[in-house]
Amino acid sequence: DAKTTQPNSMESNEEEPVHLPCNHSTISGTDYIHWYRQLPSQGPEYVIHGLTSNVNNRMASLAIAEDRKSSTLILHRATLRDAAVYYCILRDAINTDKLIFGTGTRLQVFP
Amino acid sequence: DAGVTQSPTHLIKTRGQQVTLRCSPKSGHDTVSWYQQALGQGPQFIFQYYEEEERQRGNFPDRFSGHQFPNYSSELNVNALLLGDSALYLCASSQFYEQFFGPGTRLTVL
Numbered sequence: 001d002a003k004t005t006q007p008n009s010m011e012s013n014e015e016e017p018v019h020l021p022c023n024h025s026t027i028s029g030t031d032y033i034h035w036y037r038q039l040p041s042q043g044p045e046y047v048i049h050g051l052t053s054n055v056n057n058r059m060a061s062l063a064i065a066e067d068r069k070s071s072t073l074i075l076h077r078a079t080l081r082d083a084a085v086y087y088c089i090l091r092d093a094i095n096t097d098k099l100i101f102g103t104g105t106r107l108q109v110f111p
Numbered sequence: 112d113a114g115v116t117q118s119p120t121h122l123i124k125t126r127g128q129q130v131t132l133r134c135s136p137k138s139g140h141d142t143v144s145w146y147q148q149a150l151g152q153g154p155q156f157i158f159q160y161y162e163e164e165e166r167q168r169g170n171f172p173d174r175f176s177g178h179q180f181p182n183y184s185s186e187l188n189v190n191a192l193l194l195g196d197s198a199l200y201l202c203a204s205s206q207f208y209e210q211f212f213g214p215g216t217r218l219t220v221l
Contacts, residue, residue: 032208043115043201043212044154087153097142097205098167101153 004088009106012078020073020105022088027068030093035062035073037084038104044087047073083109113138115213117202123219124192132187132216136204142166143185144210145177146201154201160185192220 005023012018024033035047048055048062050071055062061074075082087104116135124130136143142161146154156169160179179185183204189196197220203210 034208036210041214043203043215044210045212046209049208085153091208097144097159097210098156098169099144099146099154099203099210100156101146103151103153 003100004090004102006086006088006102006105008103009108011108011110012075014080014109014111015077018075018078018082018107018109020075020086020088020107021070022072023070024088024090025069027090028092031090032093033062033064033068033071034089034091034099035060036087036089036099036101037082038087039081039084044101047086049091078107078109080109080111083107115202115204115211117200117213117216119216120214121217121219123221125221126192126194128192129188129190130192130218132189132200132202132218134185134187134202134204134213136183136185136202137211140204140206140211141183142205143179143183144203144205145185145187146203146212147171148199148201148215150198157187189218194220196220 034049036044038044050062063072085104118133144159145157148154157171158168159166163179174190176188199215201215203212
């Protein structure tokens with residue numbers, strides 16, 4: 001299973017942009033990059049995913065490096081509700097339902 | 112839509128006992144996955160059920176078993192409980208690429 005590397009923790013102030021990095025140097029051609037987040041006392045929730053091109057949705061943007069060995073989740077304006085653990089996951093396009101979580105990045109947002 | 116529901120919310124057992132956890136998937140979802148999350152760690156994949164069959168399995172011993180019913184709901188059974196089985200057990204249902212997680216069952220083994 002391909003591995004990802006993320007910083008253990010990051011901090012941000014409310015209404016500022018947040019860039020959460022993820023390294024995945026062993027990514028294969030069929031791996032999708034998925035991001036999930038886990039709010040306190042809740043199960044993880046899907047944020048965004050992509051393969052090669054940058055992606056945007058109502059929650060966040062995903063910027064993928066040209067060589068696909070790294071990616072960045074961008075929260076355009078952090079809110080207190082965005083405080084969570086963010087997981088970067090490589091998901092094999094063939095084994096489409098199995099998620100391999102790392103330890104994630106704990107994001108703190110200050111008012 | 113109620114989303115993914117799990118029961119019970121909390122459970123306390125003693126070593127050697129057996130436990131059954133239950134999960135109802137999101138409406139329309141036919142695939143159910145189970146994860147174990149130890150304190151301070153990310154969730155670890157246990158296994159996945161589709162069409163009442165175990166389709167994939169993670170690195171967990173045979174003490175962990177499961178079942179999926181015709182209505183797609185699922186059970187996770189753990190036999191001969193160990194102290195190390197204390198964790199949050201998460202159920203997730205999916206239909207395409209996105210998995211929807213329930214709130215989990217907190218199992219404490221004494």
